[in-house]
Amino acid sequence: MKHISLLLISIAFSLSLWSQPENSFFVIHCDPGFSHLFPKLRQMVDSATVHNVPLTLELSPQWVYSILEDDAKLQQVREWQEWGHEIAAHHHSIFHCFWDSLTNYVADSIMLYQPQAPACDSGVLISNMQPFWDSLDVLCGDSLLLTWGSSDNNPAVDMYPDVPYRTDGGRTDPAQAFSNPYPVVHGPTEMAGQTYGPYLTCQINYFFIDNIGKVNAVKNLYLDNGFSNDYSVVGVVTHVFDFNANPSYFFNWLNFIEGKGCKTVRQILRENPCMVFASKEVAGQGIDIDIFPNPAHSAVTISFGKPLSGQLSIFDNLGKEMLRSEINNQTTLDVSALPPGIYTALFYISEYDLYTGRKLVIQ
Numbered sequence: 001m002k003h004i005s006l007l008l009i010s011i012a013f014s015l016s017l018w019s020q021p022e023n024s025f026f027v028i029h030c031d032p033g034f035s036h037l038f039p040k041l042r043q044m045v046d047s048a049t050v051h052n053v054p055l056t057l058e059l060s061p062q063w064v065y066s067i068l069e070d071d072a073k074l075q076q077v078r079e080w081q082e083w084g085h086e087i088a089a090h091h092h093s094i095f096h097c098f099w100d101s102l103t104n105y106v107a108d109s110i111m112l113y114q115p116q117a118p119a120c121d122s123g124v125l126i127s128n129m130q131p132f133w134d135s136l137d138v139l140c141g142d143s144l145l146l147t148w149g150s151s152d153n154n155p156a157v158d159m160y161p162d163v164p165y166r167t168d169g170g171r172t173d174p175a176q177a178f179s180n181p182y183p184v185v186h187g188p189t190e191m192a193g194q195t196y197g198p199y200l201t202c203q204i205n206y207f208f209i210d211n212i213g214k215v216n217a218v219k220n221l222y223l224d225n226g227f228s229n230d231y232s233v234v235g236v237v238t239h240v241f242d243f244n245a246n247p248s249y250f251f252n253w254l255n256f257i258e259g260k261g262c263k264t265v266r267q268i269l270r271e272n273p274c275m276v277f278a279s280k281e282v283a284g285q286g287i288d289i290d291i292f293p294n295p296a297h298s299a300v301t302i303s304f305g306k307p308l309s310g311q312l313s314i315f316d317n318l319g320k321e322m323l324r325s326e327i328n329n330q331t332t333l334d335v336s337a338l339p340p341g342i343y344t345a346l347f348y349i350s351e352y353d354l355y356t357g358r359k360l361v362i363q
Helices: 002-017 035-050 061-068 071-082 107-113 130-143 212-223 240-245 248-257 265-270 273-279
Strands: 023-030 055-059 086-092 147-151 165-170 182-186 189-191 194-196 199-208 233-239 290-292 299-303 310-315 321-327 330-334 341-349 354-362
Touching: 023 035, 023 086, 023 199, 023 240, 023 248, 023 265, 035 055, 035 061, 035 071, 035 240, 035 248, 055 061, 055 147, 061 071, 061 130, 071 086, 071 130, 086 130, 086 265, 147 265, 165 233, 165 265, 182 273, 182 341, 182 354, 199 212, 199 265, 199 273, 199 354, 212 233, 212 248, 233 240, 233 248, 240 248, 265 273, 273 354, 321 330
Parallel strands: 023 055, 023 233, 055 086, 086 147, 147 165, 165 199, 199 233
Antiparallel strands: 182 199, 189 194, 290 299, 299 330, 310 321, 310 341, 341 354
């Protein structure tokens, strides 16, 4: 455990010296309904390669199936992987206006949760998620599927259980482009008598860009040392259809970010201590962790159910460690200083040299 603590201290010290984020990543969302834009995706990848900006290509089921049905496209993807680009997964759930037609949700839930707005094209059920997972494994090949990006209210239900990394973000605030990798627990979620999760993943955030104004907003924050010095990573995402409509913003961002620690999502999260957390999940050890009350207000009690010891770290949704404490088989902690919100409580169990996570809600 001591070497982990020293590593975290070293990283924290390094963070304090950065004037801007050390790394950057660029995600491309390949949405359902637009797989015919593969030539445009090729232009994006070719341009990024020239600028030495590796991309994380998050492909929806329709893109994956289209590529696997075309040997020329599959060969192109293999070349992209050789050039250093990452193949990842993208999923529009039943909660999305443009559902991609795959889900593990039962039929009643699909009817209940699908958006009914006239502008939506919510799709018709094709299958559960397993065919998508199987196809992704074929498409990724030897490089393996490691990164998952989705739009979902309950990610555990449709998430690929073996994926260790996840991307998330938003469109409303350019500050969403800046974060530090952090662990997140997804689930457990009950659906039709089946339990999905809990899955412990390492997550990183991005901001959607689709015009020059949004690009400039992120650039301004990046160059503001008073803001960006708190974060180790800056990440953005765009769609192939956005590039198709007006590509100038895309090239503007490539020119700006070139040479600024550009990596894929998997590269960044492999190199961060968050990967240590996400790669070691408690399984079959008979460890029963109870957190109560949850939601909590001023204090929370941790109980292992048997004599154990270790360390607890509590992270917010930007990857900031808000609290760290040594714990034993039953420990009560003061959490009154934590703002209301949803946190990840990450446990290190000394006796088993294992990590596991739980959600903690502060009200």
